[in-house]
Amino acid sequence: MKKAASLRWNSVTVSSQLFGRRMNMASHLKKTTVALAALLAGGALLLSLDGQAREGAPSAVEPCAGASGWDLACLRQTYARPIAGWPRPQVADGVTPAELAPVSAMPVPSLAPAVVALGQRLFYDPRLSRSNAVACLSCHSPAHSFADSKRVSVGHEGRLGQRNTPGLLGVAQIKPLFWDGRASSLEEQALGPLQHADEMAMDVPALPAKLAALDDYTAQFDAAFGQGAGVTLPRILTALADYQRTLLPPVTRFDTFLEGERTALNDRELLGLHLFRTKARCMTCHSGALLTDQQFHNLGLTYYGRKKYEDLGRYLVTGKDGDVGKFRTPGLRGVAQSGPWMHNGLFPQMVGLLNMYNAGMSRPVPHNAQQAADPKFPVTSPLLRPLQLTSDEIIALKSFLEVL
Numbered sequence: 001m002k003k004a005a006s007l008r009w010n011s012v013t014v015s016s017q018l019f020g021r022r023m024n025m026a027s028h029l030k031k032t033t034v035a036l037a038a039l040l041a042g043g044a045l046l047l048s049l050d051g052q053a054r055e056g057a058p059s060a061v062e063p064c065a066g067a068s069g070w071d072l073a074c075l076r077q078t079y080a081r082p083i084a085g086w087p088r089p090q091v092a093d094g095v096t097p098a099e100l101a102p103v104s105a106m107p108v109p110s111l112a113p114a115v116v117a118l119g120q121r122l123f124y125d126p127r128l129s130r131s132n133a134v135a136c137l138s139c140h141s142p143a144h145s146f147a148d149s150k151r152v153s154v155g156h157e158g159r160l161g162q163r164n165t166p167g168l169l170g171v172a173q174i175k176p177l178f179w180d181g182r183a184s185s186l187e188e189q190a191l192g193p194l195q196h197a198d199e200m201a202m203d204v205p206a207l208p209a210k211l212a213a214l215d216d217y218t219a220q221f222d223a224a225f226g227q228g229a230g231v232t233l234p235r236i237l238t239a240l241a242d243y244q245r246t247l248l249p250p251v252t253r254f255d256t257f258l259e260g261e262r263t264a265l266n267d268r269e270l271l272g273l274h275l276f277r278t279k280a281r282c283m284t285c286h287s288g289a290l291l292t293d294q295q296f297h298n299l300g301l302t303y304y305g306r307k308k309y310e311d312l313g314r315y316l317v318t319g320k321d322g323d324v325g326k327f328r329t330p331g332l333r334g335v336a337q338s339g340p341w342m343h344n345g346l347f348p349q350m351v352g353l354l355n356m357y358n359a360g361m362s363r364p365v366p367h368n369a370q371q372a373a374d375p376k377f378p379v380t381s382p383l384l385r386p387l388q389l390t391s392d393e394i395i396a397l398k399s400f401l402e403v404l
Contacts, residue, residue: 169249
């Protein structure tokens with residue numbers, strides 16, 4: 001991610017190129033983008049952290065806010081308390097979020113080191129693919145929170161996938177898996193990319209024999225699982241899954257802050273944390289140690305009826321009309337390194353993503369009687385609403401997300 005701007009931030013406007021020029025998206029998305037651009041261009045800033053008052057100050061119902069903006073000393077005092085004494089999360093009606101928690105709160109799996117080591121070797125080996133050129137690592141890079149930096153994944157013979165590569169930090173705690181939840185276990189998840197024609201395109205039944213003929217794989221499989229069976233597909237999947245179970249998020253300054261070192265976040269990041277909990281309503285969907293509710297939501301990005309971009313999401317797994325356009329809430333650990341964001345990699349810049357959340361996301365509506373009668377016509381989640389964040393607040397929220 002780019003470094004944050006100076007403390008006197010300029011107003012941030014949403015580029016109309018996001019949907020019009022770059023993606024040629026549906027007209028309702030263009031209208032949303034234009035409206036948001038007008039909102040942010042016309043609205044003034046909140047408060048530079050030098051203490052100078054700005055227009056658009058936070059609401060007086062905030063104990064740490066006044067006519068001149070945010071009182072950062074008050075926020076410091078508020079967040080010096082134990083977590084139980086922090087401001088209650090502001091979330092949508094009916095939502096009970098888990099409290100934020102450090103990485104140390106996550107369970108550490110008990111796994112056989114030899115199996116994990118074998119799984120790591122397999123994860124890094126492109127010979128698991130048909131072309132001998134695509135490894136699991138090709139799309140799940142440690143430098144990008146075990147995601148990649150591409151809009152969608154690139155696989156066998158350069159073929160493009162339909163979706164953005166999800167990160168793997170803390171994946172042992174995620175169920176079900178994939179954006180649409182089609183895999184119930186990491187073993188099942190590992191099989192998907194191996195055999196998918198656009199990913200590794202491997203003839204999976206032939207894979208054990210292929211690996212058995214390479215290097216010392218047979219000996220390593222027997223050492224990891226016991227003598228006799230050698231290389232088998234279930235063992236391959238178990239090793240890959242167990243390695244992924246070890247991919248816990250790294251400890252960050254946010255974890256240090258949660259564990260009691262309240263100076264670990266700077267003023268801007270602390271304001272971002274406060275906004276995350278309150279005005280931005282992020283904990284409606286992003287809570288707990290992994291910062292996910294593990295649910296599926298429609299954010300208005302289905303492009304229903306536009307075949308080039310359409311993705312029906314969870315519906316493709318369940319067949320339920322109400323699941324059209326729903327995708328799993330991703331965890332936010334390491335989120336700053338895992339862009340571009342969303343299931344289709346639509347947002348290359350985090351500020352653009354936050355601007356869309358600030359606008360309440362897109363809300364497509366039926367334009368004719370046929371669409372109105374269509375039971376599959378997607379409905380954007382009612383959990384979303386316009387947030388009225390100022391540009392300064394958006395940058396503060398971005399700064400907090402960069403610490404996770």
